[in-house]
Amino acid sequence: xxxxxxxxxxxxxxxxxxxxxxxxxxxxxxxxxxxxxxxxxxxxxxxxxxxxxxxxxxxxxxxxxxxxxxxxxxxxxxxxxxxxxxxxxxxxxxxxxxxxxxxxxxxxxxxxxxxxxxxxxxxxxxxxxxxxxxxxxxxxxxxxxxxxxxxxxxxxxxxxxxxxxxxxxxxxxxxxxxxxxxxxxxxxxxxxxxxxxxxxxxxxxxxxxxxxxxxxxxxxxxxxxxxxxxxxxxxxxxxxxxxxxxxxxxxxxxxxxxxxxxxxxxxxxxxxxxxxxxxxxxxxxxxxxxxxxxxxxxxxxxxxxxxxxxxxxxxxxxxxxxxxxxxxxxxxxxxxxxxxxxxxxxxxxxxxxxxxxxxxxxxxxxxxxxxxxxxxxxxxxxxxxxxxxxxxxxxxxxxxx
Amino acid sequence: xxxxxxxxxxxxxxxxxxxxxxxxxxxxxxxxxxxxxxxxxxxxxxxxxxxxxxxxxxxxxxxxxxxxxxxxxxxxxxxxxxxxxxxxxxxxxxxxxxxxxxxxxxxxxxxxxxxxxxxxxxxxxxxxxxxxxxxxxxxxxxxxxxxxxxxxxxxxxxxxxxxxxxxxxxxxxxxxxxxx
Numbered sequence: 001x002x003x004x005x006x007x008x009x010x011x012x013x014x015x016x017x018x019x020x021x022x023x024x025x026x027x028x029x030x031x032x033x034x035x036x037x038x039x040x041x042x043x044x045x046x047x048x049x050x051x052x053x054x055x056x057x058x059x060x061x062x063x064x065x066x067x068x069x070x071x072x073x074x075x076x077x078x079x080x081x082x083x084x085x086x087x088x089x090x091x092x093x094x095x096x097x098x099x100x101x102x103x104x105x106x107x108x109x110x111x112x113x114x115x116x117x118x119x120x121x122x123x124x125x126x127x128x129x130x131x132x133x134x135x136x137x138x139x140x141x142x143x144x145x146x147x148x149x150x151x152x153x154x155x156x157x158x159x160x161x162x163x164x165x166x167x168x169x170x171x172x173x174x175x176x177x178x179x180x181x182x183x184x185x186x187x188x189x190x191x192x193x194x195x196x197x198x199x200x201x202x203x204x205x206x207x208x209x210x211x212x213x214x215x216x217x218x219x220x221x222x223x224x225x226x227x228x229x230x231x232x233x234x235x236x237x238x239x240x241x242x243x244x245x246x247x248x249x250x251x252x253x254x255x256x257x258x259x260x261x262x263x264x265x266x267x268x269x270x271x272x273x274x275x276x277x278x279x280x281x282x283x284x285x286x287x288x289x290x291x292x293x294x295x296x297x298x299x300x301x302x303x304x305x306x307x308x309x310x311x312x313x314x315x316x317x318x319x320x321x322x323x324x325x326x327x328x329x330x331x332x333x334x335x336x337x338x339x340x341x342x343x344x345x346x347x348x349x350x351x352x353x354x355x356x357x358x359x360x361x362x363x364x365x366x367x368x369x370x371x372x373x374x375x376x377x378x379x380x381x382x383x384x385x386x387x388x389x390x391x392x393x394x395x396x397x398x399x400x401x
Numbered sequence: 402x403x404x405x406x407x408x409x410x411x412x413x414x415x416x417x418x419x420x421x422x423x424x425x426x427x428x429x430x431x432x433x434x435x436x437x438x439x440x441x442x443x444x445x446x447x448x449x450x451x452x453x454x455x456x457x458x459x460x461x462x463x464x465x466x467x468x469x470x471x472x473x474x475x476x477x478x479x480x481x482x483x484x485x486x487x488x489x490x491x492x493x494x495x496x497x498x499x500x501x502x503x504x505x506x507x508x509x510x511x512x513x514x515x516x517x518x519x520x521x522x523x524x525x526x527x528x529x530x531x532x533x534x535x536x537x538x539x540x541x542x543x544x545x546x547x548x549x550x551x552x553x554x555x556x557x558x559x560x561x562x563x564x565x566x567x568x569x570x571x572x573x574x575x576x577x578x579x580x581x
């Protein structure tokens with residue numbers, strides 16, 4: 001190993017094996033052979049025939065004399081944050097995945113922040129009430145050159161060692177600070193000028209990981225389903241088979257109270273009085289009451305309970321096809337509905353009152369929470385959910401009675 | 402005789418100078434307008450800070466708008482009178498005197514508001530007599546939120562933004578959501 005030529009932190013050196021390891025550990029990076037082909041690689045790129053991603057590789061240098069303008073990518077926005085491409089351009093609200101060119105200005109309000117991946121080697125968290133400019137983000141050969149100007153407020157800078165030379169400078173109205181490959185926070189204010197503080201590294205790491213998780217790709221096979229609102233097919237399958245586990249420290253009594261409160265229906269809020277009245281006055285056709293011995297509500301409840309499995313499988317399918325189960329919450333609510341009505345059916349004989357009205361109340365409450373889970377055009381979703389139940393019951397009554 | 406005549410002409414001049422210095426020394430700076438006159442809604446928050454940044458002093462109207470936004474996350478008021486009434490209700494201002502909207506805000510008033518926002522209990526005097534401009538200013542200096550100032554001084558726009566930011570940082574630290 002002795003005499004092997006390597007690159008460490010952008011410098012070509014001839015070193016021993018021990019110093020090679022030391023160099024790699026100290027820089028938190030792998031060893032990079034001196035010979036470079038100037039082809040940029042992405043860290044998660046997999047070689048043909050290789051399973052899984054390769055170990056991340058450092059960024060490669062450009063040929064000598066070649067310059068490349070880099071950009072900043074917004075990876076997180078909290079509260080009010082805006083940016084503009086140049087001093088004379090109008091401000092626009094920042095959102096995740098916005099790309100900022102060199103020369104961009106950023107500003108944030110109270111209780112607000114914006115986080116950006118800047119160029120190939122830095123992450124900047126711009127804190128509350130801050131004005132920050134990014135006059136320069138570029139790569140010149142083996143040098144990553146970045147200038148960030150903090151006009152006021154606070155910004156955290158994390159500069160990674162990626163195998164090239166970092167020329168990262170933070171300008172404030174009174175000082176210029178250079179970062180080689182570490183991190184710190186800079187505060188600049190009218191009262192005491194510049195202040196240097198420790199980097200909020202855990203906050204930045206959490207934001208980076210969260211952003212990367214939103215960029216995950218899912219590979220589907222067989223019956224797997226992935227939707228925009230529920231991208232993970234495993235979660236969807238889990239919800240359809242074993243239902244969502246109940247996490248948290250709620251006791252059974254508290255949990256029941258919580259579920260009851262979730263089912264409280266405010267008809268006036270969602271304009272459902274007419275729908276409820278319609279379903280309540282439902283009379284299945286061709287249904288003859290046998291000599292007045294059993295009330296109509298009891299017969300309808302019996303119809304559902306006698307065909308319990310078929311009925312609720314059909315209801316689940318028709319809901320899934322018409323409205324879709326877009327969240328685990330909705331699946332959980334449906335399984336709760338099925339459980340409650342099943343328990344009710346087992347004690348139908350002892351029920352004192354109108355059993356169909358009880359079932360209808362459960363379904364209406366379910367539809368209300370289900371539509372809230374869908375998150376859009378609630379009243380329409382609730383009406384459709386109830387009318388699907390209505391139509392299904394109608395069909396079962398036609399077939400069964 | 403000549404010396405006496407000279408003395409008699411200097412004495413009135415000195416008195417005039419002292420009088421003029423005394424009269425202007427107690428007056429507060431008054432601006433033509435406040436940033437909040439133009440940028441008052443919640444949506445205009447960033448413009449408000451941007452314009453405040455270049456103001457040589459922060460006015461009472463601007464200070465109340467900024468402090469109310471800090472306290473509640475939003476300032477629903479539209480006029481200076483409404484903001485003043487709200488500030489009196491929160492005991493940020495004592496007495497019935499109404500300072501001018503475009504008059505420079507005293508650090509003491511802003512310090513009382515900060516004590517209220519941060520729930521500063523203070524020392525013996527504050528506990529006995531309640532928050533006052535003098536003791537709240539001293540508390541903020543002790544807490545390293547304000548540098549050495551007195552309660553009658555004013556702040557520039559940039560200094561006020563810094564003060565609000567420092568109070569927000571302290572709030573975040575106390576609620577446990579601060580940076581590491």
